[in-house]
Amino acid sequence: MVRIKLLRRELSYGMLIMPALVFYLVFSVYPFLSMFYYSVTDYSISKMTHLNYVGFKNYVSMFNNDMLVAGFKNSLIYALIMTVFQTALGLVLAIFLDRKLFSRNVLRSVFFLPAVFSPLIIGFLWNYLMSTSDFGLINKGLTALGLAKINFLGDADLALYSVVLTQLWQWTGWAMVIFLANLQSIPKDLYEAADIDGASAWKQFWKVTLPLMQPSVNVVAVTAMIGGLKVFDIILALTDGGPGNATQTIMTAYMKTSFNEGFYSKGAASGVVFFFVVMLITTVMMRVLGKWGNRIQ
Template sequence: MYPLWLLLPVLAVYGALYIYPTLSGFYYSLTDWNIYKESIRFVGLQQYRDLLAAGDLVNAVRHTLVYAAIVTVFQNGLGLGLALILTTRVPGRNAFRTVFFLPCVLSTLVIGYVFSAIYRPEGILNELLRFVGLGFATTDWLGNADVALYAISVANVWQYAGFAMAIYIAGILVIPKELIEASIIDGSGYLKLVRYVIFPLLAPSFTINVILSLIGSLKVFEIVFALTSGGPGDATEVVNTYIFDRFSDGLYAYGTAANVCLFLVIAVISFYALHLLRRREVQL
């Protein structure tokens, strides 16, 4: 029992700050709790029916799924590319690893404020485009509804690609050198070595990175809030900014119901993706 007694303080904090709020959230989503009522009344699934009838939530869900797809693909692609480069005999590779990893330990709000300066009409990005003769491509990156969501995705990929890189590097470094040397002796070029030896053996690292980036991007809030707050209009409205707006309006039960829906969607997508990726690991 001695180790269990040491776990009790941790379990108490975990239960108070996570388990209880989660369970109470399920309950409050079944009430009419809002700032305009003096008492809370149980209304069953009424909040969920209102959510399904709300067209603006569908729009937020669509933006969230598009954002999650972009971030998951490019974050892992860039992270894998950096890992492959920085596990070769590149001069100063340890310094480069540190530089690329550094953004993920910074506050997301700080990253958002930095990119808001970069994306301004007179910001660094547009000035660079004009300098290289691509002035026709300049735009208000965060004020243009057609590109704002993609601009935010780029900021998130830039921040967390280094984290994916670190996991891929760890996976590459545990690959037995004998397998790589044998492949080289057999005449495999670098691309074949990556495709048939390194990438299959990186399957566990790939699974971890995909699941983490998928969950993180589905829960996105800070970077969107810092850059656009869901604007222009509702062009970058994601589920968490939608929930934030509902709580700001005092519609606590409605916002909690939306949060429960987000929790269930993330759970379903994540478990299904994990199932597919685990099966892929076995097949490889």
């Protein structure tokens, strides 16, 4: 009798999750398996039927494609810089704005506001600000000070870092909000006890605040890393991967290989590799952050 009740309960729970499971299988698992299938064929805009199996030829040719190689390299650089600086700056802002300041609510809103807008809007805004033409406000200010113009988005050595700057401006406020929520959950008694023990503000940060901030640090760091690896829209709005391949990312190279050039099988191969790269980096990152959390607690 008990087993029948348990079985009925499991069946009822299974029926409740069935719609979400079907949605996941249809829109996540099936497209990925299809992408893997097409990656080992000769599928292209000139051959969309009667596909032939070509093995791992598309995977090998991917590493001979300058655009795809540049995309992987730039995505890793972009994601690493975004993860480090977004986490660090967001944490600093959160600690500063957790103090009893008269204008802290206004400042919180100001820093968070850019995160509300679409990256495409942010891209068009910064394209205007960084332009080398007469209406570019930043270069206008530089020339007013007697300095030379800087080609932020047209210089291959500066373009990627200029894009990173715009995204730090947009998303640091979001990280700040996550950290603030965690900070405000820390019991004040711990700081009072640390004061009684004579701990300095710096020691309180390392021994009390940072260990208890580990969950939010994990969230911000991992989401920043994943978001950085799959960045697409801000690149499209600012540089479209240029100049040359200086700001090409995995996603922009994938889109151009697949849809602009019509090599669907090569694009699928890069998508499969991208999936496993993100999974590997995320797994390693979670383990490193977990060990760091255990060490500081």
